[in-house]
Amino acid sequence: MAENKLVPEKYEGLSIFRPPLSFELAGKCFDLVMDDGFDNRLVFTDRKTLKFGPEGEEAEFEYDCLKMDDLCYFVNFEARPFPNPRRGITLILDLKESLVTAAYATLGLDPKFPRMPSVDIVFGAIRREDGTLPTKRHGYTDMLLGKSIDWNYGSFNIAHVYQTERYYRVSFTPRALERIRRNNPQMMAGADGRPVIREAYEDYAEYVKIRDGLVAVSLLETNLCRRNGHGNSLFFLMNLKEMHDVGRSFGTNGEGEDENYTFGAFGAWFDASEVKGMESMYYLH
Numbered sequence: 001m002a003e004n005k006l007v008p009e010k011y012e013g014l015s016i017f018r019p020p021l022s023f024e025l026a027g028k029c030f031d032l033v034m035d036d037g038f039d040n041r042l043v044f045t046d047r048k049t050l051k052f053g054p055e056g057e058e059a060e061f062e063y064d065c066l067k068m069d070d071l072c073y074f075v076n077f078e079a080r081p082f083p084n085p086r087r088g089i090t091l092i093l094d095l096k097e098s099l100v101t102a103a104y105a106t107l108g109l110d111p112k113f114p115r116m117p118s119v120d121i122v123f124g125a126i127r128r129e130d131g132t133l134p135t136k137r138h139g140y141t142d143m144l145l146g147k148s149i150d151w152n153y154g155s156f157n158i159a160h161v162y163q164t165e166r167y168y169r170v171s172f173t174p175r176a177l178e179r180i181r182r183n184n185p186q187m188m189a190g191a192d193g194r195p196v197i198r199e200a201y202e203d204y205a206e207y208v209k210i211r212d213g214l215v216a217v218s219l220l221e222t223n224l225c226r227r228n229g230h231g232n233s234l235f236f237l238m239n240l241k242e243m244h245d246v247g248r249s250f251g252t253n254g255e256g257e258d259e260n261y262t263f264g265a266f267g268a269w270f271d272a273s274e275v276k277g278m279e280s281m282y283y284l285h
Contacts, residue, residue, distance in 0.1 A: 016153070027046070031127040101216060145162055169200055247264070
């Protein structure tokens, strides 16, 4: 049975389609040369723990590793016990091209919304065995713009509409809304009594091409945070050839408990013409 240590029991519904954890990197070491100037050594000490940090200053973490494609891995971890502010680290290791994309999510920096994470995406390279480095990088892409995918997480469906280079839209079919009312009623009303889940809204998004058919997407739930007091940083690695993704959610849940877990979903292309045709505005209502 696949280990699921970082997934709180109450959230296992979102992990029903998550692939088994991968242990292929256990015992391996990588030098990550990052474009922000902060290089790190990454050592997978065993199947459960890794060391990460500047060479000679590495700290130990428990981790989840998910294999998404040939020689492409999604690695998620953060320090326990949590520091203040909390910092979650997600790495996409592309060993075929010796490239890395890091998503650093931080909770506790926003004085108005302390339960809303921020996220920074940093590109970099993995030093080859001969000491050389590739000159190319993963990079931002418009390959998803104008498209939409209906993602099935097991307990509910949600359609993401990749509207612009900086924003995505959320949509729900009538069937999906009924599933939410039945299985996740807490998602239907916020702290102010207004629905958290509406038929369409916008929020921040970033899109990164990893390789052909593989794209990473970073989403923020700032809209939900303003209405319900908390939101999360969501980071996905999508395989558009198989219409499957893996991801992680970093932040807090509705009860104020810390949240950082990995999951998976299956997707299907979705006709969101009506949603895409709505007047574009920040935080579409």
